[in-house]
Amino acid sequence: MRLREKVALVTGGGSGIGAAVCRRFAREGAFVVVADVDRAAAERVASEIKERGGRALSLGVDVRDRAEVEEMVKRVEEECGGLHILINNAGITRDNLAVRMTEGDWDLVVEVNLKGTFLCSQAAFRPMRRQRYGKIVNTASVAVRGNLGQANYSASKAGIIGLTRTLALEFARAGICVNCIAPGFIETPMTAGLPEKVKEEALRRIPLGRFGKPEEVAELHLFLASPESDYITGQVFFIDGGASIGI
Ligand SMILES: NC(=O)c1ccc[n+]([C@@H]2O[C@H](COP(=O)([O-])OP(=O)(O)OC[C@H]3O[C@@H](n4cnc5c(N)ncnc54)[C@H](O)[C@@H]3O)[C@@H](O)[C@H]2O)c1
Structure with missing residues (x-):
């Protein structure tokens, strides 16, 4: 069990990649906090983990809201006894060509994806520093x-890379790795x-010739959340069937 005694908070844990991460971490012995703006979805994933003998807690949170994020981290500390791993996974798209993109759709995507990652990381810093141990994985x-x-989406995600590298520098002395x-x-x-x-166009650009599965992404999360990656910080890992190489 690679995450025994660890408490892992996964934002956007109610669906897709986040749900796969929650299930995978629970199998490795972590106490998993499934946090999502969709409370019912978070509860479904947490219940499923508990039915299989794992430990889980579901929480409703909008990662854009500082008060909600701080309350979430407080509850995690109180109910789980600490916070060791933060998976900043909550994210949304609102696609449109730039000339037609509304200001509202720009703001919404940047707030959920980029500001949400900042607020959750900031809130997780205190308990992680106290433990002198932490793993943050951004998306x-x-x-x-x-x-x-x-x-909007591309800018928010590029911003997350700059944020990751800066947090890695600022949090390193506290024993926290940020990737x-x-x-x-x-x-x-x-x-x-x-x-x-x-979809056809996307598939054409993937050298391995198929789409990825959430469970495959969760394996990379597991590596970056486990002690095996303790000497890695500030890095970006592409998991894309080779799509980022270009054809
Ligand atoms: N699926 C892909 O191909 C892909 C590719 C690259 C990156 N990603 C990123 O991976 C992450 C997960 O994507 P997914 O495909 O599993 O998406 P998904 O839509 O299946 O799941 C996203 C989850 O985030 C939650 N969420 C949305 N807004 C939130 C908010 N304000 N506060 C809290 N939770 C919120 C949703 O309720 C949902 O449960 C996202 O950050 C996404 O941008 C996905």
């Missing part, structure tokens, strides 16, 4: 290279609704 995307119709994963096309509810033409 970027291959879209950081630029992607048609994703000015980032950048998934390619992963089969989750986020990508399920994309038009067939967009």
Whole structure:
């Protein structure tokens, strides 16, 4: 069991990649906090983990809201006795060409993806520093290279890389590692609704010739959350079937 005695908080844990991370971490002995703006989804994942003999707690949170984020971390400390791992996974898209993108859609995506990652990391710092141990894993995307119709999303995810590197510098002396994963096309509810033409085009650009699965991404999260990666910080890991190499 690679995460025994560890408390792991996963934002956006109610669906897709986040849910796969929650299940994987629970199997490694972690006490998993499934946090999501969709409370019912978070509760479903937590219940499933508990039915299988794991330890889990579900919490409703909007990562854009500082008060809610601070309350979440307080409850995690009180109910789980600490916080060792933070997976900043909550994220959304609101795609449109830049010329047609509304200010509201720009703000929403940047607030959830980038500000949410900042607020949760800031709140997790105190308990992690007290333990002199912490692992933070942020979530970027291959879209950081630029992607048609994703000015807001691509900018928010590129911002997360700058944030990761800076937090890694600032948190290192407290014993906290901060890294980032950048998934390619992963089969989750986020990508399920994309038009067939967009999916075909995405598939054409993947050297390994298939989409990724949430469970495959969760294995990278597990590595970056476990002691095996204790000498790695400030790094970005692409998990995309080779899509970021270019064809
Ligand atoms: N699926 C992909 O192909 C892909 C590729 C690259 C990056 N990503 C990133 O991976 C992460 C997970 O994506 P996914 O595909 O599993 O998506 P998903 O839509 O299946 O899950 C996202 C979860 O985040 C939650 N969420 C949304 N806004 C929130 C908020 N304000 N506060 C708290 N929770 C909130 C949602 O309720 C949902 O449960 C995201 O950051 C996404 O940008 C996904």
